[in-house]
Amino acid sequence: MILGSSPTLPHASHPARPGPARPDRAAALAGSTRQLLRGTFRPNPAPCSAKGTAKDPFQLSNPRFSSSSNSSTSSSSSVTRVLQPLRAASLEQGVTAPLPPRPQGPTDTVLELWQAADAVVFDVDSTITRDDTLDSLGKFMGLKDEVLRHEAMDGTMNLPDTMAERLAIMNCSPEDIQQFLLEHPPKERLVPGVEELVSALRTRGKEVFLTGGFREVVLPIAEHLGIPAKNVFANSMSWELDDKGQPVRLKEFDMTHPATHSQGKPQALARIRRQYPYNNVVMIGDGISDLEAVNTTGGADLFIHYGGVAEHPQVASRSDWFVRSFDELMRCLKRYKVVMIGSGAWACAAVRMVAQSTAEASRSPASSFVKDVTMWVHEEKHSGRNLTEYINEHHDNPIYLPGVSLGENVVANNNLIDAARDADLLIFCAPHQFMHGICKQLAAARVVKRDAKAISLTKGMRVRAEGPQLISQMISRILGIDCSVLMGANIAADIGREELSEAVVAYSSRDAGILWQQLFQRPYFAINLLPDVPGAEISGTLKNIVAVGAGIGDGLGIGSNSKATILRQGLSEMRKFCKNLYPSVRDDTFFESCGVADVIASSYGGRNRRVSEAWCKRRMSGDTQITFDDLEREMLNGQKLQGVLTSDEVQEILIERGWELDFPLFTTIHRIIHGEVSPDMILRFREAVSMKSLK
Ligand SMILES: NC(=O)C1=CN([C@@H]2O[C@H](COP(=O)(O)OP(=O)(O)OC[C@H]3O[C@@H](n4cnc5c(N)ncnc54)[C@H](O)[C@@H]3O)[C@@H](O)[C@H]2O)C=CC1
Numbered sequence: 001m002i003l004g005s006s007p008t009l010p011h012a013s014h015p016a017r018p019g020p021a022r023p024d025r026a027a028a029l030a031g032s033t034r035q036l037l038r039g040t041f042r043p044n045p046a047p048c049s050a051k052g053t054a055k056d057p058f059q060l061s062n063p064r065f066s067s068s069s070n071s072s073t074s075s076s077s078s079v080t081r082v083l084q085p086l087r088a089a090s091l092e093q094g095v096t097a098p099l100p101p102r103p104q105g106p107t108d109t110v111l112e113l114w115q116a117a118d119a120v121v122f123d124v125d126s127t128i129t130r131d132d133t134l135d136s137l138g139k140f141m142g143l144k145d146e147v148l149r150h151e152a153m154d155g156t157m158n159l160p161d162t163m164a165e166r167l168a169i170m171n172c173s174p175e176d177i178q179q180f181l182l183e184h185p186p187k188e189r190l191v192p193g194v195e196e197l198v199s200a201l202r203t204r205g206k207e208v209f210l211t212g213g214f215r216e217v218v219l220p221i222a223e224h225l226g227i228p229a230k231n232v233f234a235n236s237m238s239w240e241l242d243d244k245g246q247p248v249r250l251k252e253f254d255m256t257h258p259a260t261h262s263q264g265k266p267q268a269l270a271r272i273r274r275q276y277p278y279n280n281v282v283m284i285g286d287g288i289s290d291l292e293a294v295n296t297t298g299g300a301d302l303f304i305h306y307g308g309v310a311e312h313p314q315v316a317s318r319s320d321w322f323v324r325s326f327d328e329l330m331r332c333l334k335r336y337k338v339v340m341i342g343s344g345a346w347a348c349a350a351v352r353m354v355a356q357s358t359a360e361a362s363r364s365p366a367s368s369f370v371k372d373v374t375m376w377v378h379e380e381k382h383s384g385r386n387l388t389e390y391i392n393e394h395h396d397n398p399i400y401l402p403g404v405s406l407g408e409n410v411v412a413n414n415n416l417i418d419a420a421r422d423a424d425l426l427i428f429c430a431p432h433q434f435m436h437g438i439c440k441q442l443a444a445a446r447v448v449k450r451d452a453k454a455i456s457l458t459k460g461m462r463v464r465a466e467g468p469q470l471i472s473q474m475i476s477r478i479l480g481i482d483c484s485v486l487m488g489a490n491i492a493a494d495i496g497r498e499e500l501s502e503a504v505v506a507y508s509s510r511d512a513g514i515l516w517q518q519l520f521q522r523p524y525f526a527i528n529l530l531p532d533v534p535g536a537e538i539s540g541t542l543k544n545i546v547a548v549g550a551g552i553g554d555g556l557g558i559g560s561n562s563k564a565t566i567l568r569q570g571l572s573e574m575r576k577f578c579k580n581l582y583p584s585v586r587d588d589t590f591f592e593s594c595g596v597a598d599v600i601a602s603s604y605g606g607r608n609r610r611v612s613e614a615w616c617k618r619r620m621s622g623d624t625q626i627t628f629d630d631l632e633r634e635m636l637n638g639q640k641l642q643g644v645l646t647s648d649e650v651q652e653i654l655i656e657r658g659w660e661l662d663f664p665l666f667t668t669i670h671r672i673i674h675g676e677v678s679p680d681m682i683l684r685f686r687e688a689v690s691m692k693s694l695k
């Protein structure tokens with residue numbers, strides 16, 4: 001709400017004067033628009049697209065409203081040029097000049113800025129609330145303060161004076177404020193759609209701020225919306241105290257607070273920009289003071305006039321976008337395109353869950369996701385046809401997860417580069433030996449968006465001369481994007497049947513973690529968030545070695561106590577290995593699904609266990625020629641074992657670092673699978689490690 005006129009803004013009663021110089025706006029925008037303009041940012045046209053850019057004669061004649069279809073290839077200052085000059089020029093002309101029509105809808109550039117916003121700053125009174133706090137408080141106190149309010153609005157009184165006057169006649173006590181809050185709870189005061197919009201913004205990792213109003217009244221609203229108190233820039237009430245120092249009567253507002261002054265909003269914006277390295281900041285409000293937050297040095301990059309409660313032509317015509325409903329902003333939020341890189345058993349079970357989530361979410365206008373999920377398929381033949389064609393026709397993968405419908409919104413694509421091109425969210429789930437080649441191809445084609453996010457479901461690691469590298473680190477390093485991991489006790493076929501399971505999403509950025517949780521969480525698949533990527537990923541990788549050990553034990557026909565010994569020792573070595581490499585790894589990670597639960601699930605129900613059991617039986621029956629590769633081909637129909645390869649990779653690290661004796665189970669398993677000691681040494685792993693090779 002407009003509470004005061006600005007000394008920097010021209011007004012009917014003031015001579016028009018030039019707007020403030022904004023030397024650093026271009027610099028601030030240079031960073032903000034870099035992403036938009038480098039050509040990798042492609043807004044999703046549906047469900048919201050720029051309207052009337054070619055039809056509106058005003059838009060044709062004015063650069064601000066011209067279509068920005070060229071902007072993606074122009075220099076970083078072009079958005080500054082496109083958005084700002086008209087606003088500044090119209091302010092310079094003063095209110096006596098005829099007002100340009102208010103924008104009919106977002107131009108492409110405005111839409112791009114909205115979708116790329118890092119932070120959104122909302123005015124409070126009459127923007128997110130249906131009322132003006134002082135009006136409502138005045139009414140609550142039985143006053144009619146219309147006169148003062150109008151004087152403030154047309155600028156004959158300045159903002160601090162107006163506030164002080166209105167306050168003086170209000171005469172309320174702390175109890176009155178408490179009662180006011182009880183009778184006007186946040187939920188009742190909020191404009192329809194604002195809660196959903198704030199939540200959708202936060203889910204997309206955008207920071208939300210509130211400016212204006214009074215802390216005493218705004219903080220409960222912020223809390224209701226899940227906005228932290230540090231993101232509230234509001235005035236404070238100041239109280240007259242009794243002899244015991246207890247507040248009795250509202251005296252004035254804290255006049256030292258920037259929010260009291262006409263320049264409060266620009267100052268709030270300047271503070272936000274100083275504190276956080278945001279590229280794009282959007283201001284949403286209804287008043288001149290909100291508009292000022294854009295027309296100022298280091299201010300917001302985009303101004304949206306919300307006119308659903310109060311529409312002000314002076315402000316609307318100078319806004320970049322005029323809306324009467326928050327639903328319009330919601331519909332225009334970016335939707336993430338999800339792409340699965342992989343098409344094996346786990347990739348199929350996982351893409352099915354993701355496709356269920358995106359299909360479900362797409363029923364709401366607030367959906368964060370594009371409904372269709374692309375799945376890159378390593379092409380092969382099935383019944384004489386391309387597997388990709390088969391999947392797109394039948395919606396299942398008969399080779400890797402037979403009998404499980406993936407969902408009609410899963411679209412298979414056998415071209416890796418094409419599949420990844422539009423991805424905002426990339427899920428990597430290929431056997432780890434192929435991951436380096438996949439990342440290299442994607443990097444060479446330069447198709448991965450710079451702001452895309454990745455998650456790895458792959459269990460494995462890469463060993464290079466410099467040392468071990470996690471798959472998530474490799475993805476981040478080669479593609480230059482954030483990468484989380486999803487790890488857990490997740491036998492693909494069981495999850496395909498929707499049997500209860502759980503996993504952790506370990507994240508480097510919590511916002512990304514929340515987004516992935518939203519995507520993967522299903523009624524039968526619970527996701528815990530964990531800020532420990534190395535702990536979760538190394539656990540998921542090493543448990544494959546333990547499962548090989550368990551399979552060898554099963555091949556020998558060992559009992560439960562002995563198998564439990566292998567599992568316990570395995571878990572202990574997993575923990576030690578993680579901690580040796582990454583001392584910051586958390587102990588509780590090993591009690592999560594990616595730790596003990598995955599050791600158990602894989603050592604009873606996994607492929608590594610099954611093939612190792614068969615290998616052990618064949619070896620014990622005298623077949624010394626049998627190899628894991630033979631059995632993988634024979635038993636898994638194209639699926640890949642990770643445990644044997646991982647054992648080789650881990651052993652390289654153990655030898656290199658002189659840790660073999662500290663990891664007796666891992667070392668024994670490695671010696672068994674390479675025929676250096678006999679399979680029954682699994683039960684004597686403590687001695688086997690010190691034995692010389694039997695070769
Ligand atoms: N299957 C499961 O239950 C689980 C598997 N994982 C992990 O997920 C990752 C992927 O495993 P799955 O999806 O089960 O795959 P999978 O082992 O079932 O299938 C192998 C996949 O690799 C593909 N492939 C073959 N040659 C290739 C090449 N040269 N380049 C790229 N791809 C090629 C095949 O087409 C197939 O899609 C592994 O790291 C595994 O440890 C994790 C949890 C559960």
Ligand SMILES: O=C(CO)COP(=O)(O)O
Nearest residue numbers: 488489490491606607608
């Ligand atoms: O990782 C898995 C379960 O969590 C699957 O293990 P396998 O590859 O041994 O089947």
